[in-house]
Amino acid sequence: MSLSHNFPSYFHIKVDREICRKCKRCTNHCSYNALSFNGEQIVSDDSKCVSCQRCVAMCPSGAIRIEKNDSYLPPHGNYTQRIRNIIWSQSGNGGVLLSATGNDRPIRSIFDDLLLDACQVTNPSIDPLRETIETKVFFGRKPKKIVFSEDLEDPNNISLKTEFMPNFEIDSPIMIGHMSLGSISYNACMAIYQAAKKLNILAGSGEGGLHQDFYEYGPNIITEIASGRFGVDINYLQNAAGIEIKIGQGAKPGHGGHLPGEKVNSLISQTRMIPKGSDALSPYPHHDIYSIEDLAQLISALKEATRYTVPIGVKIAAVHNSAPIAVGIVRGGADFLTIDGFRGGTGAAPRIIRDHAGIPIELAIAAVDSRLREENLRDEVTLVAGGSIRYSADLIKAIALGADVGMCCMPVLIAMGCRVCQQCFRGLCSWGIATQQEYLVKRLDIDVARNRIINLFHSWNEELKEVLGAMGIDSVESLRSNRDRLRYIGPNPKIADILGVKHAGE
Numbered sequence: 369m370s371l372s373h374n375f376p377s378y379f380h381i382k383v384d385r386e387i388c389r390k391c392k393r394c395t396n397h398c399s400y401n402a403l404s405f406n407g408e409q410i411v412s413d414d415s416k417c418v419s420c421q422r423c424v425a426m427c428p429s430g431a432i433r434i435e436k437n438d439s440y441l442p443p444h445g446n447y448t449q450r451i452r453n454i455i456w457s458q459s460g461n462g463g464v465l466l467s468a469t470g471n472d473r474p475i476r477s478i479f480d481d482l483l484l485d486a487c488q489v490t491n492p493s494i495d496p497l498r499e500t501i502e503t504k505v506f507f508g509r510k511p512k513k514i515v516f517s518e519d520l521e522d523p524n525n526i527s528l529k530t531e532f533m534p535n536f537e538i539d540s541p542i543m544i545g546h547m548s549l550g551s552i553s554y555n556a557c558m559a560i561y562q563a564a565k566k567l568n569i570l571a572g573s574g575e576g577g578l579h580q581d582f583y584e585y586g587p588n589i590i591t592e593i594a595s596g597r598f599g600v601d602i603n604y605l606q607n608a609a610g611i612e613i614k615i616g617q618g619a620k621p622g623h624g625g626h627l628p629g630e631k632v633n634s635l636i637s638q639t640r641m642i643p644k645g646s647d648a649l650s651p652y653p654h655h656d657i658y659s660i661e662d663l664a665q666l667i668s669a670l671k672e673a674t675r676y677t678v679p680i681g682v683k684i685a686a687v688h689n690s691a692p693i694a695v696g697i698v699r700g701g702a703d704f705l706t707i708d709g710f711r712g713g714t715g716a717a718p719r720i721i722r723d724h725a726g727i728p729i730e731l732a733i734a735a736v737d738s739r740l741r742e743e744n745l746r747d748e749v750t751l752v753a754g755g756s757i758r759y760s761a762d763l764i765k766a767i768a769l770g771a772d773v774g775m776c777c778m779p780v781l782i783a784m785g786c787r788v789c790q791q792c793f794r795g796l797c798s799w800g801i802a803t804q805q806e807y808l809v810k811r812l813d814i815d816v817a818r819n820r821i822i823n824l825f826h827s828w829n830e831e832l833k834e835v836l837g838a839m840g841i842d843s844v845e846s847l848r849s850n851r852d853r854l855r856y857i858g859p860n861p862k863i864a865d866i867l868g869v870k871h872a873g874e
């Protein structure tokens with residue numbers, strides 16, 4: 369018997385031939401070749417469709433619908449369609465399956481099991497329309513205590529003795545996560561950096577270097593030093609708001625990165641400083657970091673290289689022992705610490721790692737925040753948390769659990785038009801976001817994308833103020849680690865214990 373046939377498709381393309389004008393816009397827009405014109409009508413190949421929804425959006429007569437083919441296999445509670453598809457794909461290609469975006473297993477979000485407190489009688493709420501609610505955050509290392517000089521002859525002559533480490537003032541506790549030029553397009557990067565500048569928040573460069581055109585946005589960009597050291601030179605280091613050493617990433621803890629050679633065009637080759645067409649492989653570990661002492665040396669070297677003018681941080685994936693690792697990193701001199709949870713997004717990751725390695729960010733934030741407090745280190749470091757911050761409610765809960773700043777990528781991609789089809793690693797993104805193909809990149813209008821990101825985070829900031837006001841808190845810094853203002857309604861009391869949050873009703 370032949371085994372070369374395909375498994376049934378995930379999606380079914382329905383073209384209403386009654387209203388189809390045969391204009392062929394859909395065939396031009398489908399970058400996955402799922403649609404074609406046979407001279408008489410539009411014909412479809414369901415097996416190629418990824419439900420990116422581009423054809424649906426582009427069809428002028430609304431003739432196309434993509435339906436989920438959910439009755440295609442006999443149901444089974446254990447061998448779900450998803451698992452059967454994984455087995456079938458592997459028995460076909462014999463390799464490691466790749467995927468993109470965040471972990472898509474239906475694992476319960478702990479953020480969804482947390483409720484926020486609100487004032488009633490004794491501690492009045494604050495009306496954000498009439499009173500100031502501060503959402504600024506200072507990003508960087510803070511002094512343990514502030515000392516003033518004493519002038520015994522003139523008690524009014526008080527001056528500050530404490531020397532402050534470099535801090536970057538951002539208007540909202542938000543950072544757009546690291547998405548490199550290569551994983552996403554030039555237009556997508558440009559829209560992100562322009563939005564970050566306008567909002568005065570931070571955006572990550574990813575590990576692919578920084579194209580010259582983006583240097584003017586450097587004051588709002590945290591550049592990344594990953595194990596591949598792509599695009600790292602003194603200009604890259606000195607044109608940024610801060611530098612982050614990437615040890616781990618939530619979507620692929622313990623893993624490096626791989627940008628296939630076919631995506632390394634002249635733009636990427638120039639920015640990453642590697643030959644055109646060569647694979648950009650970041651090793652799994654940094655081959656010069658095997659201990660906290662090694663890490664501390666790199667932190668110190670980067671501080672020297674930037675003449676102590678910008679904060680230097682470290683990013684780790686949220687794993688079982690994040691708390692002691694975090695303590696080591698802070699003692700090693702990091703000014704900020706980024707923790708990326710197991711639902712964090714990615715342009716390409718082995719599916720087995722993306723879906724099964726790491727821990728939820730909610731637990732990691734609480735564990736790290738508590739441990740840093742126990743060690744009297746908490747105020748020395750800015751804690752950035754990402755990996756499934758989907759909307760403002762998650763951001764607010766992350767801060768209440770102990771983060772200073774929430775980091776996210778997927779909401780930014782969705783704001784730019786991403787339909788979360790999980791095909792970024794193929795470089796064929798029909799929306800011009802996760803691709804380097806010029807004809808696709810042009811589809812993303814930088815101005816529109818930038819404005820949508822600005823609107824998104826403006827909304828988040830307004831909602832943050834609404835919630836702070838309802839809680840009677842006048843600054844986001846006072847919400848940080850304020851876990852008493854959270855209650856747990858989920859099914860597992862052990863989670864509430866780890867979070868340090870009482871159950872609803874308590």
Ligand code: SF4
Nearest residue numbers: 398417418420421423
């Ligand atoms: S892959 Fe996208 S554009 Fe192509 S048929 Fe499917 S939904 Fe339409």
Ligand code: SF4
Nearest residue numbers: 786787789790792797
């Ligand atoms: S960025 Fe593009 S390829 Fe990636 S999930 Fe979104 S729509 Fe799909």
